[in-house]
Amino acid sequence: MSREVRVAVFRPDDERLESAVELLESLGAEPVPDPMLAVEPTGATPESGSDYVILTSKTGVELAAEAGWTPGDATLATIGPATAEVAREVGWTVDVVPEEYTSAGLVETLREAVGGATVEVARSDHGSDVLLDGLREAGAEVNETVLYELVTPPEAGKSVDRAVAGELEAAAFTSSLTVENFLDLAAERGEREAAIAGLNDAVVGVIGDPTRETAESHGIDVDVVPDEATFDALATAVVEAAAPTYHD
Template identity: 60%
Template sequence: MTSAPVIAVFRPDDDRLRDAVALLESLECEAVADAMLAVEPTDEHPRTDAEFTVLTSKTGVELVDESDWVPTGELCAIGSSTAEAFREHGYGVDRVPETYSSAGLVEELRDAVEGVRVEIARSDHGSDVLLEGLNDIGAYVHETVLYRLVRPAEAGESCERAARGDLDGALFSSSLTVEHFVGAAADRGIREAAIAGLDDAVVGAIGRPTADRAADLGIEVDVVPDTADFETLAREVVTRIRERE
């Protein structure tokens, strides 16, 4: 391979997508920016009587910060980016699980939440693992859906590039980005061709749940980083691509 690797990225069309493109360009790659997620706020607010409040994304932190919400109890964040968003908006973070996942947070709270109220504020596509896990260890759990994640109508350039065999890599940052990629390809009548096109690319998934969902949909994943972090994912995929040269 003599030209710059061409890598598709599917993050929401905001700073996350722009930062992802900048990262790939700094690694001397060509980014195909194809946002597979758009945020639709629900205007719901988290409860304010919980002993533990859990937010699972930077988007969630930004939405509640724009409201009149006043957090109560210990603030918990899944992942470093969510924790950093809390701090950027002036909130302290009390707990971040060692493993950045719903299961990791359940383990973090295992000895702390029996018989107490836990508020979970997140998207409409949150994992049941968190709700069921906290209920199983005795917490009184309430969930607030802060926003819905939908597929933008214009999404799909990456599907067409994959179907033509024009992608060297793809960076799936959630299970939903995988589902929306496949859905966008199906809407264009190129589902099988797009998935086949990824067979010749290096496909990265940010964590095991994302990789498992990709496998369910017929997409073979080559890279799952030990740390569920987008920059780590991107760097490992680029390294794998260059190892193939």
């Protein structure tokens, strides 16, 4: 890489953003950290007594554990290995992790098992209906508990300015909500189209098809969707895609 590749990254402003910045720097890129999501706990905990409990994020696990909740005898499922790892760290047994780390992948994994069962889904206020609808179609009785709300931090928006100025070589979106919040901030500045144009001059990477579909529906050209739905895979693929475009 003959010069640094500036990569916008939208992880929440905690250890996830710190590790994302460290990873991008280790790949030779210049991170442009711009947290698009902040967590506001609701104070709720997952309902007890269900046959299955589904936790979809590391944040959900941490909030439930901090409140003293445990899955008890329920079969515990997580959407991906990162969430499963945190659940195991707090002392829980994780029974199900789908091969595809998406709501659709989890539905496919559980489809044959949950007919007639009660399923507790504990997650953010922006969870996909794909999970609830798919489980209900499979014959499960599903309850959803909102553990936390995802809001846009007041300081967010640096990446919008950089995109408008043509100062991004890449952007790494980790969810549909990060895409939507980015565009909302651009619209508030009166620069939505300019921000999209700036992204389309860069390499845009996303985690998973749902995020790709959201981005493309708003006119953003998606260049990278890694096979593995993790930030490490996304960051690596984005930097590899962006780096060859630069020459002295």
